[in-house]
Amino acid sequence: MESLPLTEPVLLILLSLAGQSQHGYAILKDVERMSNGRVVLSTGTLYGALRRLLEDDWIERFEEEESSRGRQAYRLTSQGRRNLQMEIDRMKHLTRLASMRVALKEI
Amino acid sequence: MLEPRVYRKLLRLYPAEHRQMFGEEILAVLAEEIEGADRRIIAQARLLVRETAGLLVGAMREHFRILVDVQDGLSVAGGRFAMRNGFRFPKSTIVFMGLILGGVLTAIKKGEDIATSVPHDIGPIAPVHIQPVHSILLGGMPLFFAFFYAAGLIGWAILFAFRRSGVHRLAGISGEQK
Numbered sequence: 001m002e003s004l005p006l007t008e009p010v011l012l013i014l015l016s017l018a019g020q021s022q023h024g025y026a027i028l029k030d031v032e033r034m035s036n037g038r039v040v041l042s043t044g045t046l047y048g049a050l051r052r053l054l055e056d057d058w059i060e061r062f063e064e065e066e067s068s069r070g071r072q073a074y075r076l077t078s079q080g081r082r083n084l085q086m087e088i089d090r091m092k093h094l095t096r097l098a099s100m101r102v103a104l105k106e107i
Numbered sequence: 108m109l110e111p112r113v114y115r116k117l118l119r120l121y122p123a124e125h126r127q128m129f130g131e132e133i134l135a136v137l138a139e140e141i142e143g144a145d146r147r148i149i150a151q152a153r154l155l156v157r158e159t160a161g162l163l164v165g166a167m168r169e170h171f172r173i174l175v176d177v178q179d180g181l182s183v184a185g186g187r188f189a190m191r192n193g194f195r196f197p198k199s200t201i202v203f204m205g206l207i208l209g210g211v212l213t214a215i216k217k218g219e220d221i222a223t224s225v226p227h228d229i230g231p232i233a234p235v236h237i238q239p240v241h242s243i244l245l246g247g248m249p250l251f252f253a254f255f256y257a258a259g260l261i262g263w264a265i266l267f268a269f270r271r272s273g274v275h276r277l278a279g280i281s282g283e284q285k
Binding site for chain 1: 129133136137139140157158160161162163164165168169
């Protein structure tokens, strides 16, 4: 079972697949865009992460129908979506707590 | 162009299973990367370095993952290697590190004992040749490290033998059947 918190690259990969299914290159570009160029994944890193996510059933792989090249695409599974939501909740709680603590210190 | 050939060669460093599953896909993504990349030399060089490093590290990580998978299959019934956030040592490495630390601490303690047991007021009347503590430690250290190095090698060989025997695959099958 995946342990939370997730690393930033893994979180960004999951977020990239949260909206729609994507193929490898699209995930790479989406991660770069979402992080404003701060996180640039190499292909080796991406496929290492995808493999682990596939093994843990967080994502699934399928052949893109509209692609003439029979390209493989990835999408979140219901378990992956649930775990992503848990991570987002955890982060929300953390930022709320951090804001409160910092605000208290300023008073 | 040089890069596709380099990448294809680097892919050979991956375990065969990973290569079969993702090999062509990785090459296709790399081809798209090259196609969509900035034409400037610096950007091209940066891409080459990033992708080469990524493939090298990725290959190492995949081999390491298989090795850890074997250990997990042997030590935890039905357990498997869950994706982890960041790098963590496998349990066996922690045990080895604990042993090494224990050995180093024992050696230091032994060195201190030797130092305190030697009388300091011998004076010029009885010129006894006292071997300094650090030389005793230095003499013993290579042997000490050679022992642990050998132990590590034997451990790795056992794991490798298990991997070759396919025990971890059997563990995976029994896990799936549950």
